[in-house]
Amino acid sequence: xxxxxxxxxxxxxxxxxxxxxxxxxxxxxxxxxxxxxxxxxxxxxxxxxxxxxxxxxxxxxxxxxxxxxxxxxxxxxxxxxxxxxxxxxxxxxxxxxxxxxxxxxxxxxxxxxxxxxxxxxxxxxxxxxxxxxxxxxxxxxxxxxxxxxxxxxxxxxxxxxxxxxxxxxxxxxxxxxxxxxxxxxxxxxxxxxxxxxxxxxxxxxxxxxxxxxxxxxxxxxxxxxxxxxxxxxxxxxxxxxxxxxxxxxxxxxxxxxxxxxxxxxxxxxxxxxxxxxxx
Numbered sequence: 001x002x003x004x005x006x007x008x009x010x011x012x013x014x015x016x017x018x019x020x021x022x023x024x025x026x027x028x029x030x031x032x033x034x035x036x037x038x039x040x041x042x043x044x045x046x047x048x049x050x051x052x053x054x055x056x057x058x059x060x061x062x063x064x065x066x067x068x069x070x071x072x073x074x075x076x077x078x079x080x081x082x083x084x085x086x087x088x089x090x091x092x093x094x095x096x097x098x099x100x101x102x103x104x105x106x107x108x109x110x111x112x113x114x115x116x117x118x119x120x121x122x123x124x125x126x127x128x129x130x131x132x133x134x135x136x137x138x139x140x141x142x143x144x145x146x147x148x149x150x151x152x153x154x155x156x157x158x159x160x161x162x163x164x165x166x167x168x169x170x171x172x173x174x175x176x177x178x179x180x181x182x183x184x185x186x187x188x189x190x191x192x193x194x195x196x197x198x199x200x201x202x203x204x205x206x207x208x209x210x211x212x213x214x215x216x217x218x219x220x221x222x223x224x225x226x227x228x229x230x231x232x233x234x235x236x237x238x239x240x241x242x243x244x245x246x247x248x249x250x251x252x253x254x255x256x257x258x259x260x261x262x263x264x265x266x267x268x269x270x271x272x273x274x275x276x277x278x279x
Contacts, residue, residue: 001018004036007170008184016042016109026189027112036058039096040094041116042094045103046098073116089116119267122235125175125247140182141202142202152192153265165198166196205256205257207228216260228252
């Protein structure tokens with residue numbers, strides 16, 4: 001058996017596999033030395049997956065079934081019939097079973113696709129948010145919005161006009177670290193191509209919308225909660241696992257400025273927000 005340890009801020013996930021996972025970027029940035037793991041997920045191969053019950057809940061990509069504290073999650077094999085993997089999580093055991101055909105395809109991306117990452121992070125009081133993550137003067141700014149709204153555009157504008165550093169163009173993890181709420185890099189970046197393992201205290205969360213002029217509004221805690229929650233990934237198929245996400249979002253909305261920013265895709269939007277944040 002082969003074992004690897006991945007660290008996300010202060011949460012360590014141990015992955016045990018029967019075949020070796022070839023290190024690849026950006027996942028290798030998150031490898032750490034052997035240590036005490038917060039979660040251990042063991043992978044195996046089989047000719048057959050557990051049978052899907054008739055009362056399981058079927059989605060577009062997965063099918064979920066919960067029974068007596070055990071969650072089963074089947075992953076559909078796109079381009080072919082049936083499923084190619086089943087994740088089985090309980091409080092005492094976390095396992096992933098893949099069909100034997102995938103023995104030669106156990107790449108980093110496949111491992112993390114089946115890991116139940118959002119659920120594990122929620123259990124650690126962390127949230128994964130759909131956002132571009134930049135750093136300016138040592139502080140993080142998160143731009144969150146639906147796909148195609150301009151998250152990556154705003155990040156690149158800040159890089160060009162404000163000497164900011166792009167950490168991730170698509171996703172970030174939010175976590176509590178002592179007195180600060182911090183943004184953490186992740187090995188998932190969509191098509192943006194920006195992906196680094198950097199942690200920084202959050203200066204602000206900015207919910208973007210396209211507009212014909214720049215209009216910046218700081219949101220109340222309740223309004224901020226709705227928009228930030230909309231941008232976060234909730235654990236799949238198990239509402240009880242969402243409490244960690246809800247908790248950290250409440251902390252963000254109570255302690256940090258959250259803005260709605262209807263903005264132009266040009267330098268003027270950078271200057272408006274830069275002035276507001278005194279950067």
